[in-house]
Amino acid sequence: MACVLALGLFATVAFGASPRRADESPSGYYLALGDSLTYGFQLAKANAVLPPSGFHSGFVDVFAARLRARAPKIKVVNYGCPGESTITFTRGGCPWLAAKRPLHNAFQGSQMSAALAFLRSHRGLVSPITLTLGGNDANALSEACHESLACVRARAPGATAAFASRLGSILHQLRRAAPHAEIIVTGGWNEDVDHLAQTNPLWQALNLATKKAAAASSARFADMLPVFNPRGSAAKEKARICALTFVCSQGDGHPTDAGYKAMAAAVLAASSLTHR
Numbered sequence: 001m002a003c004v005l006a007l008g009l010f011a012t013v014a015f016g017a018s019p020r021r022a023d024e025s026p027s028g029y030y031l032a033l034g035d036s037l038t039y040g041f042q043l044a045k046a047n048a049v050l051p052p053s054g055f056h057s058g059f060v061d062v063f064a065a066r067l068r069a070r071a072p073k074i075k076v077v078n079y080g081c082p083g084e085s086t087i088t089f090t091r092g093g094c095p096w097l098a099a100k101r102p103l104h105n106a107f108q109g110s111q112m113s114a115a116l117a118f119l120r121s122h123r124g125l126v127s128p129i130t131l132t133l134g135g136n137d138a139n140a141l142s143e144a145c146h147e148s149l150a151c152v153r154a155r156a157p158g159a160t161a162a163f164a165s166r167l168g169s170i171l172h173q174l175r176r177a178a179p180h181a182e183i184i185v186t187g188g189w190n191e192d193v194d195h196l197a198q199t200n201p202l203w204q205a206l207n208l209a210t211k212k213a214a215a216a217s218s219a220r221f222a223d224m225l226p227v228f229n230p231r232g233s234a235a236k237e238k239a240r241i242c243a244l245t246f247v248c249s250q251g252d253g254h255p256t257d258a259g260y261k262a263m264a265a266a267v268l269a270a271s272s273l274t275h276r
Helices: 043-047 059-067 086-091 111-121 135-144 149-177 196-216 234-244 257-270
Strands: 029-034 075-078 126-132 183-186 220-222 252-255
Touching: 029 059, 029 111, 059 075, 059 126, 059 257, 086 111, 086 135, 086 149, 111 126, 111 149, 126 149, 135 149, 149 183, 149 196, 183 196, 183 257, 196 220, 196 234, 220 257, 234 257, 252 257
Parallel strands: 029 075, 029 126, 126 183, 183 220
Antiparallel strands: none
16 A cells, blocks of 8 residues: 555446346346446556547456356446546545546446436346455555555554445445446555565455445455465565566566456456356
8 A cells, every 4th residue: 555556547138027036147137337347447548548438458348248158248348537536436426437438338427326317217127246346445545655665554454444435335336226237346466576575464455344244235346466466475475566567577567468457367266257
């Protein structure tokens, strides 16, 4: 949760009307919720001012391709908004929209209200749902601490607890609106290649809180730490982060195409498609 932890700002095809259990085949819609990772953000594409269709190599795109192997007509609704945190997700005010940049699927108000409205108007027809939040919450802590590692470490327990409470509320509302949908929550990873030993425990705590919040709403958890931060030597861990993100080449922690594919593989492994 130091400065380089930020994933940051720039950082109706119905298969039947009856609700499905989370362990059944995908439904008519895959609803992707969250921040820049859900959007499929990459800095070079943003700098080139590409339209949303130009951001087509994200984990949502890769995972959706796997879903279509079982449900060829499934439609993707991607509300992912770069810069979104658990606070803006609920209250509204995503920075990407404030910057007049378009989304894959437009909505007004908060992403939370848009998601709930979509679920209610397509009751029983949405599964899976993926939710990716946390990078910008971590970034907010880093900014509040003026990138002081000592400050971040001191404030991290309280910030993590507050994040978990907000995430839990979001998941509770999604579960109430979609009681039978499969919900997959993705964890984060540590991109602070200069302070891995000091900051890894912070991300482990944040991911544990995320996992517990997911379990409380009967959601699955896709753990990204083993993917991006494999155990072993610091050199091995740094090499993996540099290969799967742009942090070493561009100072940007968003995933490369390989990184998004790795994310999608972790989401698929957490899904009922693997556990069936």
